[in-house]
Amino acid sequence: MKHPAPRAGSTSAPHFEAAKQGRLLLPHCAACAKFHWPPQAACPHCDGAADWREAKGTGTLATYSVVYRAVNPELKDDAPYVIAFVDLDEGVRLFTNIVDAKAADLKSGLGVQCRFEPSMDAELWVPVFALTAQA
Amino acid sequence: MPVAIVGVGELPQGQSSLPNTMVLHEQLARLALADAGLALKDVDALLTLSPRSDAYLIHATGLAEHLGIRPAVALTLEAGGAAPAAMVDTARGLIEAGTATTVLILAADMPLGGVSRNTYVSNLAEAGPIHPDLERPYGPSVPSMFATVARAHMDRYGTNAEHLAAIAMQNRLAASRHPNAHYREPFNFEAYAKSKLIADPLRLLDCAPVSDGGGAIIVTSVERAGESRKSAVNVLGSGFSMGHLHLSAAPSLTAFAAGDALDRALKQAKLQRSDIDVALVYDCFTIAMLINVEDLGLAAKGEAGPAFVAGRFAPSASGELPINPHGGLLSHGHPARAGGMGNLVEAVMQLRDAAGDRQIANPNVAMVHGMGGVFATHGVLLLGRSS
Ligand SMILES: [Zn+2]
Numbered sequence: 241m242k243h244p245a246p247r248a249g250s251t252s253a254p255h256f257e258a259a260k261q262g263r264l265l266l267p268h269c270a271a272c273a274k275f276h277w278p279p280q281a282a283c284p285h286c287d288g289a290a291d292w293r294e295a296k297g298t299g300t301l302a303t304y305s306v307v308y309r310a311v312n313p314e315l316k317d318d319a320p321y322v323i324a325f326v327d328l329d330e331g332v333r334l335f336t337n338i339v340d341a342k343a344a345d346l347k348s349g350l351g352v353q354c355r356f357e358p359s360m361d362a363e364l365w366v367p368v369f370a371l372t373a374q375a
Numbered sequence: 376m377p378v379a380i381v382g383v384g385e386l387p388q389g390q391s392s393l394p395n396t397m398v399l400h401e402q403l404a405r406l407a408l409a410d411a412g413l414a415l416k417d418v419d420a421l422l423t424l425s426p427r428s429d430a431y432l433i434h435a436t437g438l439a440e441h442l443g444i445r446p447a448v449a450l451t452l453e454a455g456g457a458a459p460a461a462m463v464d465t466a467r468g469l470i471e472a473g474t475a476t477t478v479l480i481l482a483a484d485m486p487l488g489g490v491s492r493n494t495y496v497s498n499l500a501e502a503g504p505i506h507p508d509l510e511r512p513y514g515p516s517v518p519s520m521f522a523t524v525a526r527a528h529m530d531r532y533g534t535n536a537e538h539l540a541a542i543a544m545q546n547r548l549a550a551s552r553h554p555n556a557h558y559r560e561p562f563n564f565e566a567y568a569k570s571k572l573i574a575d576p577l578r579l580l581d582c583a584p585v586s587d588g589g590g591a592i593i594v595t596s597v598e599r600a601g602e603s604r605k606s607a608v609n610v611l612g613s614g615f616s617m618g619h620l621h622l623s624a625a626p627s628l629t630a631f632a633a634g635d636a637l638d639r640a641l642k643q644a645k646l647q648r649s650d651i652d653v654a655l656v657y658d659c660f661t662i663a664m665l666i667n668v669e670d671l672g673l674a675a676k677g678e679a680g681p682a683f684v685a686g687r688f689a690p691s692a693s694g695e696l697p698i699n700p701h702g703g704l705l706s707h708g709h710p711a712r713a714g715g716m717g718n719l720v721e722a723v724m725q726l727r728d729a730a731g732d733r734q735i736a737n738p739n740v741a742m743v744h745g746m747g748g749v750f751a752t753h754g755v756l757l758l759g760r761s762s
Binding site for chain 1: 520
C-alpha cells in the first residue's frame with residue numbers, strides 16, 4: 241500500500257532512512273543495553289544516552305484493526321488495509337501495517353516478520369510486517 | 376476561596392443553522408449569563424478552546440473582540456477533551472488569586488457547519504491524535520486507533536460486541552430523554568450489529584457522531600454565588616493525569632491514566648469513590664466508555680462490559696451508579712474540540728435537580744471526566760450540590 245511520508249529531519253528520520261537500506265533501526269541505550277520506542281530525549285529505562293541499533297525484525301502481532309474507510313485521500317484506493325501494533329522480540333511495540341494478509345487470517349499473538357516499503361518521499365521508507373508463515 | 380458554577384448554557388447539538396462559531400459562542404454566552412442573572416459587562420475573565428472549524432491566533436481574545444468586551448483575562452486552553460475540567464480549574468486559580476471574579480467558560484465548535492465533514496475527519500486524523508511520523512505513514516483513522524485498543528481489551532478480558540452494544544444502547548436511551556441531544560432514537564442489538572464496520576471491531580454505532588454544539592458555564596466565588604438566581608453548584612475538587620500523547624507511546628494498550636486524575640480530585644475534595652452519585656464519563660467511542668469506567672476504578676478491569684449489560688450503570692432508578700444521563704458524547708453529541716462540555720453542563724443540571732425527565736434522584740456529588748487524545752490525558756472535576 242501507499243504510505244504518506246514521515247517528515248524529513250524529524251527525530252525518527254534515521255529509522256526511516258535505514259528502512260530504505262532494508263534495516264530495522266531502533267533507539268538503543270548502551271548504558272542499560274535496552275531498546276526503547278518511540279524515540280525520545282533519553283533512555284526511558286535509565287536516562288542514558290540513546291543511539292540507534294539494528295533489530296532482528298521478528299515479533300508477534302499485539303493487536304490490529306482493519307480500516308475500511310481511509311481518511312487520507314491518497315489512501316482511498318488502498319482500503320481496506322490493516323493497521324497494527326507488533327511486539328518485537330527486542331521488547332518494544334511498533335505501530336505499523338500488516339501487509340499481504342486476509343483479515344480472516346489475522347489473530348493477536350501470531351508471528352510477524354518485518355519488510356520495507358517506500359513512502360511518498362523516496363528517501364524515507366517504512367517498516368511494515370507480514371505474518372511469519374507468509375514472509 | 377471556594378468557587379461555584381452559577382450559570383450554564385446549552386443549545387441543541389447536531390447540525391446548527393447558525394452562520395459561524397462566533398455566533399454560536401455568543402448565543403451560548405448569553406444563555407449562561409441570563410441563567411446566572413449576569414450581564415456581559417460582569418465578565419472579567421473569558422476562557423475558551425480553539426474551535427477546529429474556525430481557528431484564531433488567540434481565540435479567546437478574538438471572541439472578546441466579537442462580544443465587544445475587554446475582560447482582564449482572555450485565555451485559550453488546549454487539553455483535548457480534558458479542557459472543560461482544565462478551564463474550571465483555571466477559573467478557580469484566577470478567582471482564588473483575585474485576578475478575576477466572574478469567569479465565562481465557553482467550549483463550542485461547528486465541524487458540520489464550519490467546514491465540510493470530510494475535511495474535518497481528515498484534519499482530525501492528521502492533526503489530531505495521530506503521530507505525524509510514527510503513525511500517519513500507516514494510514515490510521517481515529518476510530519481505527521480506538522479499534523486496536525478495543526481488540527487488545529477483547530483479547531485480554533473477553534470483552535465482546537454485546538458489551539459495547541450495551542453501552543451504545545444505554546446512551547441512546549438516555550439521550551431520548553434529552554431535548555438537546557443529537558441522536559434520540561433508541562435502537563436494539565440487531566440494529567447495532569447491522570451498523571457499518573468503520574474500523575474492525577468498531578461499528579458506526581460505536582462511534583460518537585460529529586456534532587455542531589458545545590456549552591457555556593459561569594464560575595464565580597462561592598461567596599458571590601449566594602446572590603445568584605439559581606442554585607449554585609460547588610467545585611469540590613479537580614485532578615489531572617496523562618500517560619502519553621500518541622498511542623504509540625502508551626505503556627499499555629488496555630489500561631490508561633484516568634484513575635490518577637480521579638484519585639487526585641478525590642484527595643483534594645476529601646471524598647471517596649462511594650460518595651459519587653452520578654458520573655459523567657468521556658465516551659467518544661463505546662470502548663472509551665468501557666475502559667475509562669474501569670480505569671477510573673468504577674469497575675474492576677475486565678468487568679465494565681458485563682456491568683453495563685447488567686444495567687449497573689444505567690441512569691435510572693435501577694442503576695447502582697448512573698453514568699451519562701444525557702446520553703454521553705455517543706448520543707448527546709461530540710462537538711469536535713468542545714467534546715466533553717456536555718458532560719460538565721449535565722452535571723450542573725443534575726445537581727440543580729433541573730434535568731427534567733432524566734433527573735437522577737437527589738444527587739449530592741457528581742464526577743465529570745474528560746479525556747484528550749486516544750486515552751492520552753484526563754481531567755476530573757468533582758461537583759457538589761450547594762447546601
Ligand atoms: Zn538505558
